[in-house]
Amino acid sequence: MENDEVVAFDVVLTGGTNRKAAETTFENVLTASGLRRGDVKFVVSTGYGRENLPFADKHVSEITCHGIGMHLRNPDIRTILEIGGQDSKAIRIDDGGRVEQFVMNDKCAAGCGRFLEVTARAMGIGLSELGEASALARNPLRISSTCAVFAETEIVSLVAVGTPVPDIVRAVHDSIAQRAVVLLRQVGISGPVGMSGGVALNSGVVRALEDKLQTSIYIVDNPQVRGAIGAAYIAQRLA
Numbered sequence: 552m553e554n555d556e557v558v559a560f561d562v563v564l565t566g567g568t569n570r571k572a573a574e575t576t577f578e579n580v581l582t583a584s585g586l587r588r589g590d591v592k593f594v595v596s597t598g599y600g601r602e603n604l605p606f607a608d609k610h611v612s613e614i615t616c617h618g619i620g621m622h623l624r625n626p627d628i629r630t631i632l633e634i635g636g637q638d639s640k641a642i643r644i645d646d647g648g649r650v651e652q653f654v655m656n657d658k659c660a661a662g663c664g665r666f667l668e669v670t671a672r673a674m675g676i677g678l679s680e681l682g683e684a685s686a687l688a689r690n691p692l693r694i695s696s697t698c699a700v701f702a703e704t705e706i707v708s709l710v711a712v713g714t715p716v717p718d719i720v721r722a723v724h725d726s727i728a729q730r731a732v733v734l735l736r737q738v739g740i741s742g743p744v745g746m747s748g749g750v751a752l753n754s755g756v757v758r759a760l761e762d763k764l765q766t767s768i769y770i771v772d773n774p775q776v777r778g779a780i781g782a783a784y785i786a787q788r789l790a
Contacts, residue, residue, distance in 0.1 A: 559583035560776045569600030577606070593790035595782040599637065611785055613778045614642055614653050620781030621745050622648025624771050629742030632731055632760070632768075633778070634750035636664040641734035643741055654737045662730035664750045666702065670723045673706045674716055681720050685755030688721035702726070720755060728759035735764075745769040747777035 561579040565572045573596070581587060588606075596607035597616040604610075617633050622644060631642040639662045640655040656662050671678045692709070694702050702723075709719050727750070735744070744766065750756050751774035761768055771777050 557773060557776075557780060560773065560779065562775060565600075570603050570605075573600070573604050574606075593786040595786040595789070597778055597782040608786070609789065611782055614640065614650055614655075616778040616781030616785070617747055618642055618644040618650045618781065619648045619784055620777040620779075621747055621771055623780070623784060624777075625743075625745055625769055627743050628745035628769060630735060630738065630740050630744045632735060632744060632746045633748040634663055634727070634731060634746070634756070635748040635775075636668075639663045639731060639734060639748075639750075641731070641738045643738045652738045654734050656730065656734060662727055662734075664748070666723065666727060667750065667753060667756075669703045670706060670720065673703055674710055674719065676716065681724075682754035682756075684717045684720045685724050685758070687717035689715070690718050691725060692718055692722040694722045694726045721759075724753070724755040724759040725763075727756055728763050731760060732763050740764070743769055745771055747771050747774045749775040751775075 559580045561576040561583065563572050563576045563579070581591075593609075594607045595609050595611050595616075596602070596604045597611050598613045601607070601610045601613075617631060617640070621628050621631050626646070626648075629644060629646075631640075631644065633640045633642065638655055640653060642653040643651045645651050667681060668678060671681060676684065692714070694705060706719055706723070710716075744764065746757065746760070746768050751770050757768055757770060773780065
């Protein structure tokens, strides 16, 4: 990348070992960009398992990387919501992209992307179809369970009695949005709100968030790799 221009990126499932997944995605990116390992001067790893990568020159928290990654694209953003597959985070940054405060939820899957995967599987539809389905809701429900495991049981029960799929999906999106709003208020919403992480690609969650916050949310491009882009920028500065 040059500043925030992405040459290539890759997303793979972590699987059993994050080290192997990182090696695979690194090789995939090199191939896609036409580079060799010797062409790479500096590597910054971030996210879960970042310290397990032998080829990384520096390890940086994903909180820091998401802050910088968002700031690169939109310097006006001061509050960031990042919802990934395993956790969700609310981050407040200053006018230079440095983290001032953050809070995260990594104790339960009910507020992150894993819950969406569970929902799609329980209803037999594709993950990418959830956003459109949510928009068709006519009588949104409320998912009462605060645990993803119990929520899945609740969803299956709703499907079994013939509850319209769009109404169930909207309830799931509202549940995720409500948990996210709690995190955002803990750090204090300051200025425009930006969203990164893979869940930012789900239009249903974004709509639910905007309804609850009564404001528009800036969705950064390439949200699912925004932390990696921040890491690449740090590497560029340190090389």
